[in-house]
Amino acid sequence: MRIKEHPILKFEEKKKLSFFFDGKEVYGYEGDTVASALHALGVKVLSHSIELHRPRGFYCAIGNCSSCMMIVDGKPNVKTCVTQLLENMVVKTQVNKGDIYEAN
Amino acid sequence: MKQIDLVIIGGGPAGLSAAKMAAESGLASLIVERNFNVGGQLVKQTHMFFGSEKQYAKTRGIDIAKILVDDVLKFPDLIEIMTDTSVVGLYKDKVVTLLQKEKYIKVKTNAIIIATGASEKVLAFENNDLPGIYGAGAVQTLMNVHGVLPGNDVVMVGSGNIGLIVSYQLIQAGVNVKCVLEAASTIGGYKVHASKLKRLGVDILTSHSIKKAIGKNYLEKIVIGKLDDKWKFIEGTEEEIEVDSLCISVGLSPLSNLLSMIGVDMKYVSTLGGLVPLIDKNHETSIKNIFVAGDVCGVEEASSAIVEGYLTGLVVAEKLGFKHPNYDELYLDFKDQLHNLRSGPFGEKLRLGLQEIMR
Numbered sequence: 001m002r003i004k005e006h007p008i009l010k011f012e013e014k015k016k017l018s019f020f021f022d023g024k025e026v027y028g029y030e031g032d033t034v035a036s037a038l039h040a041l042g043v044k045v046l047s048h049s050i051e052l053h054r055p056r057g058f059y060c061a062i063g064n065c066s067s068c069m070m071i072v073d074g075k076p077n078v079k080t081c082v083t084q085l086l087e088n089m090v091v092k093t094q095v096n097k098g099d100i101y102e103a104n
Numbered sequence: 105m106k107q108i109d110l111v112i113i114g115g116g117p118a119g120l121s122a123a124k125m126a127a128e129s130g131l132a133s134l135i136v137e138r139n140f141n142v143g144g145q146l147v148k149q150t151h152m153f154f155g156s157e158k159q160y161a162k163t164r165g166i167d168i169a170k171i172l173v174d175d176v177l178k179f180p181d182l183i184e185i186m187t188d189t190s191v192v193g194l195y196k197d198k199v200v201t202l203l204q205k206e207k208y209i210k211v212k213t214n215a216i217i218i219a220t221g222a223s224e225k226v227l228a229f230e231n232n233d234l235p236g237i238y239g240a241g242a243v244q245t246l247m248n249v250h251g252v253l254p255g256n257d258v259v260m261v262g263s264g265n266i267g268l269i270v271s272y273q274l275i276q277a278g279v280n281v282k283c284v285l286e287a288a289s290t291i292g293g294y295k296v297h298a299s300k301l302k303r304l305g306v307d308i309l310t311s312h313s314i315k316k317a318i319g320k321n322y323l324e325k326i327v328i329g330k331l332d333d334k335w336k337f338i339e340g341t342e343e344e345i346e347v348d349s350l351c352i353s354v355g356l357s358p359l360s361n362l363l364s365m366i367g368v369d370m371k372y373v374s375t376l377g378g379l380v381p382l383i384d385k386n387h388e389t390s391i392k393n394i395f396v397a398g399d400v401c402g403v404e405e406a407s408s409a410i411v412e413g414y415l416t417g418l419v420v421a422e423k424l425g426f427k428h429p430n431y432d433e434l435y436l437d438f439k440d441q442l443h444n445l446r447s448g449p450f451g452e453k454l455r456l457g458l459q460e461i462m463r
Contacts, residue, residue, distance in 0.1 A: 001253040003277050008150045008164070011251035036250035044235040044322045055321050057235025061242035062145070063138055064223040064359065067233070081242075084140050 019089040034080035114219035116144020118398025120172040121413025127179035129421030129428040143169035148248040159407035215393040222356035222399035230316035236323030240270040240353035255348035260284040267353035268297035375457035376402035382463040386419040
């Protein structure tokens with residue numbers, strides 16, 4: 001859910017960005033982080049604990065707590081709360097510690 | 105290897121102010137920030153600040169951030185800013201290693217100001233890791249920076265200033281704040297913030313806390329209970345509340361990991377939020393030319409972080425041979441401002457804590 005009216009802040013309509021979440025094409029807006037875009041779509045489960053696979057969402061939103069880590073454009077363990085959303089990003093839910101990947 | 109006189113780690117109120125004062129003195133610096141913009145946590149503070157005019161009282165945090173960033177941008181030749189960059193190594197010979205996107209960068213410097221700030225504490229209770237449970241500041245970022253709501257119904261845990269202010273901001277954004285829980289027998293924050301909430305019909309339940317969270321994939325409800333004077337739950341006082349979000353506002357903890365890593369003398373001081381470095385009156389740590397400013401050396405308000413930044417930037421510049429033309433006057437003024445910000449009954453615990461880390 002996005003805020004439409006606010007007594008202090010103005011949230012002007014920004015450029016729509018399409019991206020992929022677990023294979024599905026979805027939309028966010030310019031200025032979003034990956035986590036905020038997913039949250040606006042109602043997606044709260046971003047990662048899973050390593051041992052017990054308990055669902056995790058973001059806690060700190062400043063890139064510190066590491067409970068929002070996902071696979072972004074093939075790279076695992078990306079802190080999505082401080083990663084800017086870009087057009088055509090491929091975002092996937094991570095269920096393990098993360099596989100070794102090839103940097104572009 | 106890149107060479108620069110001063111590296112400032114953290115682009116929040118303390119780091120930006122330090123860079124400005126160093127530049128005014130003629131000293132070049134590099135600000136390293138892990139987020140993709142500078143301004144720190146001020147960028148989400150929609151409320152007006154207290155303090156005095158010198159620390160931009162009566163100005164909203166979001167506007168203070170703009171002022172501090174604009175100040176720094178006035179020195180394009182002296183201040184370099186690297187965003188989206190993390191410090192991955194810090195060495196005693198003043199080499200800092202950085203990771204920017206996929207690039208590894210080495211920087212040789214003469215002095216370092218660590219201004220990494222603080223992060224929100226967590227609270228221990230059953231299922232405290234369920235999605236939908238957030239730090240209060242995280243929700244503030246989500247709402248006020250990104251314009252996204254955390255949910256429809258929320259309970260706030262903690263009635264310090266952050267808990268009270270964020271509860272009010274949740275209501276401004278259109279969220280139903282069901283109640284505020286406070287484990288202590290009295291409200292923690294300023295009366296002015298508490299009264300605003302009460303006028304809007306929000307109950308602040310003192311001697312109450314959260315017992316457990318319930319939900320399968322994300323938060324669905326919580327169980328709260330009343331506490332006795334030893335902060336133990338009183339049996340039979342449990343109550344279920346349906347919520348989709350829970351905010352935890354039980355204080356901040358200094359992000360002092362880099363200081364521990366480089367081997368600075370540290371001390372655990374609970375009134376300052378946790379593990380903090382020992383410092384002298386000029387904010388120098390036990391390692392020569394490694395300085396600190398802001399919440400990393402004791403959690404306070406952003407106003408104090410700004411002044412600590414100015415003070416540290418001024419002192420470091422002088423130490424490296426760039427004495428500000430008004431050094432003496434400014435030094436006394438910054439010390440005086442900090443003294444005033446910490447005066448009064450609300451500053452008492454803080455003053456005692458700060459005495460403990462003086463070296």
